[in-house]
Amino acid sequence: MNPSQTPAWKDLSQLAEAWKTRHLREVFDKDPQRAQRYVADACGIQLDYSKHRVDADTLKALFALAEQTGVAERRAAMFAGEKINNTENRAVLHVALRNRSNTPIQVDGADVMPEVNAVLDRMFAFADKLRCGLWLGRTGKAITDVVNIGIGGSDLGPLMVCEALKPYGQDDLRMHFVSNVDGAQIQQVLKKVNPETTLFIIASKTFTTIETLTNAHSARAWFLASGAAEADIAKHFVAVSTNGAAVSKFGISTDNMFGFWDWVGGRYSLWSAIGLPIILSLGPDNFRALLEGAHEMDQHFLTAPAEKNLPLLMGLIGVWYGNFLGSPSTVIAPYNQNLHRLPAYLQQLDMESNGKGVRREGEKVEYGTGPIIWGEPGINGQHAYFQLLHQGTHLIPLDFILALDQPGIDPKHHAILIASCFAQAAALMRGKTPDEVRAEFAKAGVAADKAEPLVPHKTFSGNRPSSMLLLDKLDPKHVGALIALYEHKVFVQGAVWGINSYDQWGVELGKQLATGIETALKGGGGELNYDASTQRLIALVRSRQQF
Numbered sequence: 205m206n207p208s209q210t211p212a213w214k215d216l217s218q219l220a221e222a223w224k225t226r227h228l229r230e231v232f233d234k235d236p237q238r239a240q241r242y243v244a245d246a247c248g249i250q251l252d253y254s255k256h257r258v259d260a261d262t263l264k265a266l267f268a269l270a271e272q273t274g275v276a277e278r279r280a281a282m283f284a285g286e287k288i289n290n291t292e293n294r295a296v297l298h299v300a301l302r303n304r305s306n307t308p309i310q311v312d313g314a315d316v317m318p319e320v321n322a323v324l325d326r327m328f329a330f331a332d333k334l335r336c337g338l339w340l341g342r343t344g345k346a347i348t349d350v351v352n353i354g355i356g357g358s359d360l361g362p363l364m365v366c367e368a369l370k371p372y373g374q375d376d377l378r379m380h381f382v383s384n385v386d387g388a389q390i391q392q393v394l395k396k397v398n399p400e401t402t403l404f405i406i407a408s409k410t411f412t413t414i415e416t417l418t419n420a421h422s423a424r425a426w427f428l429a430s431g432a433a434e435a436d437i438a439k440h441f442v443a444v445s446t447n448g449a450a451v452s453k454f455g456i457s458t459d460n461m462f463g464f465w466d467w468v469g470g471r472y473s474l475w476s477a478i479g480l481p482i483i484l485s486l487g488p489d490n491f492r493a494l495l496e497g498a499h500e501m502d503q504h505f506l507t508a509p510a511e512k513n514l515p516l517l518m519g520l521i522g523v524w525y526g527n528f529l530g531s532p533s534t535v536i537a538p539y540n541q542n543l544h545r546l547p548a549y550l551q552q553l554d555m556e557s558n559g560k561g562v563r564r565e566g567e568k569v570e571y572g573t574g575p576i577i578w579g580e581p582g583i584n585g586q587h588a589y590f591q592l593l594h595q596g597t598h599l600i601p602l603d604f605i606l607a608l609d610q611p612g613i614d615p616k617h618h619a620i621l622i623a624s625c626f627a628q629a630a631a632l633m634r635g636k637t638p639d640e641v642r643a644e645f646a647k648a649g650v651a652a653d654k655a656e657p658l659v660p661h662k663t664f665s666g667n668r669p670s671s672m673l674l675l676d677k678l679d680p681k682h683v684g685a686l687i688a689l690y691e692h693k694v695f696v697q698g699a700v701w702g703i704n705s706y707d708q709w710g711v712e713l714g715k716q717l718a719t720g721i722e723t724a725l726k727g728g729g730g731e732l733n734y735d736a737s738t739q740r741l742i743a744l745v746r747s748r749q750q751f
C-alpha cells in the first residue's frame with residue numbers, strides 16, 4: 205500500500221495549504237475550548253496536543269489515512285504474532301514479554317508465554333539471590349557491582365531505565381554500563397570495581413557484535429589476571445543472548461545464560477532478559493510494575509478510540525509534520541534529569557526502526573519516512589539548543605516530557621522545573637510580535653531610535669508546535685507506559701508509510717567494511733579495496749601506529 209496514493213493523503217496535502225497562513229495564537233484565540241479538547245489521557249500519562257497545527261479537519265483526515273493504510277490490521281497482526289518483519293521472516297512480539305494478562309500468544313503454532321514466564325522466573329530468582337547477598341563471588345564475598353557489557357538495544361534500554369528509576373535502586377549494588385570499544389570506557393569501569401565482588405553481564409542478542417565481544421574479552425582477561433581460575437568465571441559472568449552456541453564458545457556456561465527469542469528486536473528488548481540489569485538494580489517487583497505499565501499501554505493502543513489513542517495520535521501528528529508541513533525532525537525534551545538517556549534511547553528506537561527508504565515489498569518510497577530524533581534534558585536545552593527552536597529557520601516540533609511527581613521531590617526546585625517547561629512550550633507557540641517588543645521597550649523607557657534596530661532580533665515568530673506529555677509520577681509503571689507509548693508511536697508511523705520497522709539492514713554495510721579495514725590497519729593487506737579517501741586514512745594511521 206502506497207500511502208501517497210490514498211484519498212486521505214490528497215486531503216491532507218490540501219489541508220496543509222490552509223495551515224501555511226494560520227498561526228496557533230489565532231487558532232487558540234478563536235477556539236476557547238481548544239485547550240480542553242486536544243488532550244488525551246491513558247495509563248497515568250496525559251498528552252496535551254493542543255499546541256499542534258491540527259484541528260478537527262486535520263485529525264479527521266489523519267484518522268482516515270490510518271484507516272486507508274491499514275494501521276489497525278497491522279496492529280492486530282503484530283499482537284497476533286504474525287511475521288510482520290517480512291525481510292527476516294520474524295514475528296514482532298515485544299508485547300508478549302509484558303503480557304501480564306498471560307493470554308496465549310502463538311508463534312508457529314506454539315504459545316510463547318510459558319517460555320517468557322520461565323525466563324522471567326529464572327531472572328527473578330537470580331536477582332533475589334544476588335540482591336540479598338546470597339550469590340557469592342569466588343572468594344565468598346557478595347556482589348557489589350554489576351557491569352553490563354552491550355551496545356545499541358543491549359545497552360541503551362537498560363541504561364535508560366536504570367537511570368530513570370535510580371531512586372528505586374538498591375544503594376549497595378552499583379550499576380555500570382560499557383558499550384564503547386574505545387578501551388577507555390571499560391578501563392574506567394574496571395578501575396572502580398573489585399574483581400572479587402563484580403558480576404559481568406555480557407548482553408548481546410547475536411553474541412557476534414564486535415564491540416561487545418571485544419569488551420567482554422577484556423573484562424574476562426582482567427578478571428583472570430586478578431588470580432581467578434577459569435572455573436570462577438561461572439560466579440562472575442552471565443550472558444544474555446539468543447545464541448547459546450556463541451555464549452558457550454566464549455566460555456560462559458549456558459546454565460549462566462538468560463535467553464530470549466528472534467521475535468524480540470534489539471531496540472525492543474529491554475522487557476526481555478536484556479532487562480536483567482534493571483531487575484538486579486530495581487528488584488523483581490519494580491520490573492513487574494514496569495511490565496505492567498507497558499502492558500496497560502498495549503491494551504490502550506489496542507482498544508482506545510482513535511481520538512483518545514495516545515500512540516495513534518502521536519504517530520499521526522508526526523506524519524502530518526513530516527509529510528505535509530515540511531518538518532523532518534522531532535526534539536525529545538525530558539525535564540526530569542533522571543530521564544536524561546531517554547533521547548538517546550528513542551533515537552535508536554525510532555531511527556533504526558523507521559529510517560527506511562523502501563516499502564515492505566521493496567518499492568522505493570517517494571515520501572519522507574522516519575523523523576530525525578534528537579534532544580537532551582529540556583532544562584539544559586533551554587540554555588543550549590532551544591535558541592534554534594525559537595528563532596531558527598527550521599520548523600521542529602518538540603515532545604516536552606515532565607513527571608509531576610518523583611521520589612525525593614523538592615517543591616522549590618520542582619516549581620521552577622515545571623514553570624520552565626510550560627514557559628518554553630508557551631513561548632514557542634505564542635512567540636512575541638514586533639509590537640509587543642516595542643511596547644516592552646517603551647515600558648522600560650528605551651527611546652524609539654535605540655529600540656527599533658533591536659526589534660527584529662527580539663521578535664519571536666511563534667507558531668512552533670509541541671506535545672506536552674505529563675506523567676503522574678516517575679515510577680516503574682509510568683516509565684513502562686511511556687516507553688511502550690513511543691514503541692507504538694513508531695509502529696503507527698511505520699504502518700502508515702508501509703515500511704518494515706523491524707529490520708535494520710542499514711547498519712550492516714559499515715560493519716562489513718570495518719572488518720576489512722581493521723585487517724588493512726594491521727598490515728594484512730586489502731587497503732586498495734577501498735575508495736581513495738579511505739585508502740588515505742588507512743595509510744595515515746599505518747604511518748603513525750602499529751597494531
Ligand code: F6P
Pocket residue numbers: 355356357358407408409410411412413416470471556708711
Ligand atoms: O548494529 C545494530 C544492532 O544490531 C542493533 O539493532 C542492536 O541493538 C545492536 O546492534 C546490538 O546487537 P546485539 O545485541 O546482537 O549485540
